[in-house]
Amino acid sequence: MAGHEILVGQIDPASDRAVFRQIADHLREAIEGGRLSPGDKLPSEAALMQHYNVARMTVRHAMQELQGEGLAVAEHGRGVFVRSRPPVKRLASDRFARRHRKEGKAAFIAESEVVGAKASVDMIDVREGSPLPEIAERLKVRADEAVVIRSRRYSLDGRPVELATSYIPADLALGTRIMDANPGPGGIYARLEEQGRTLDRFTEDVFTRMPTREEARLLLLAPGVPVFRLIRTAYDLDGRSVEVCDTIMSGDAYQLSYELPAH
Amino acid sequence: MAGHEILVGQIDPASDRAVFRQIADHLREAIEGGRLSPGDKLPSEAALMQHYNVARMTVRHAMQELQGEGLAVAEHGRGVFVRSRPPVKRLASDRFARRHRKEGKAAFIAESEVVGAKASVDMIDVREGSPLPEIAERLKVRADEAVVIRSRRYSLDGRPVELATSYIPADLALGTRIMDANPGPGGIYARLEEQGRTLDRFTEDVFTRMPTREEARLLLLAPGVPVFRLIRTAYDLDGRSVEVCDTIMSGDAYQLSYELPAH
């Protein structure tokens, strides 16, 4: 066994930096310096214990630091590996161009074609219910007013990337294909425009935070990966809110792109 | 000592859910259910050890889970507290309206006035150097070409919220006030327009990830708080890139707002 040549670091006992942080530093430098590539296996806990002559908890603490930063992922029974960054996807500003709806494409499908990925949707659920206060405010309805709630999960090439929940005022949705799991070509925006609610503009409010456990589970998120929360409000030509969409997006799968005029 | 009434949970030894996760679940429910409010102190490690009859490491592990989720913050020597969400700041779409520059206001200053916060800038550094490849690509310069690099830190009411680094082609910056720590009224965009490079549009690419240690230090980020990385490119009427700004923003201090036409 030649051992791991990447383990060149030594603990500085005189340093006031905690030992587990020094170990994490060494490994982090190995990753960022390219001596360890995405997918590579880090030295096992046992190897690090021996190399640095420390207790196992100390090594584990260092490993957890790296996992918390999203640099590494542990796999039970196999080892700890350098995280590989999947290719990012791009959200164009013309995402909601009417042209796409005219072609019968929903935004997510049109977008995924650009990057050559296979888009799919599952966990579709349509029901009536009450919106959260922050949703009700944007939709300009009372919080105790019933609205139609459409939730679904989007995946690219089988990998879940986005959880979306749309809220539509009941009078615009009831009795239309918006209540169907599959709302038809062009998605629900096409159905709204068929009712004469011509879409005029959208606002998007973007937040970032760590996922809840439920979100991490549904999006198969590795530890240390934050999510985008994007709340989009769609307005028609009369300035009425016709839909609010609350979306949780895997932070490592998305890059949001916007174009702003200097006006 | 009446003890903590919030500690109603008991460990289920039959459950296959790890003990430290069960403890974290109890505390999480207490926080999310409102029995513990932002700023409240969680039971001490000693209290939890006694209540659940477990070892200290088990309790600490539970606490770290909550801190990793951003729900709680430990303060050395004081206790662990429920995180209080500071008021969010809003990035309007008219952030770069020429009107603001005409009034001699830089974007950050104009914006902070809206929320009634006192804006300040420090750690200003101006130098010449080479851009990162992803910056060079946006700026349409070679990666080995010298550009002017302006970095600074923005704070609101004394709290650091944003680290920004601007890259400007050398021929547009050298010999102008852009090289000064204080570039004058209206900021560097006003200086660029004075040279006849009228700004036409901006693109913004938004990413989210966990902060590096350096970023966490400079932004005083609590554990479990992700950051936005926003790369803005400014174009003039000729379509030339006149500036690329790479910004790291505290994820819990910002809400990004965009307006999109349906065109």
Add this chain to the structure above:
DNA sequence: TGTTAGTAGTCGTCTGGACGAGTTGAGGAG
């Protein structure tokens, strides 16, 4: 009155050990 030293309570770090559970690969049974 104002300051200082002490003390109790709290979290941070580290040791050394124990057992459980998932993964892998080699060697043996068929």
Add this chain to the structure above:
DNA sequence: CTCCTCAACTCGTCCAGACGACTACTAACA
């Protein structure tokens, strides 16, 4: 040759204890 068993290796969880450092409060002191 195929399949299965099993041992070795790996990470996950938990215990019991030790010392250090920071905070807040109190009591003694100047």
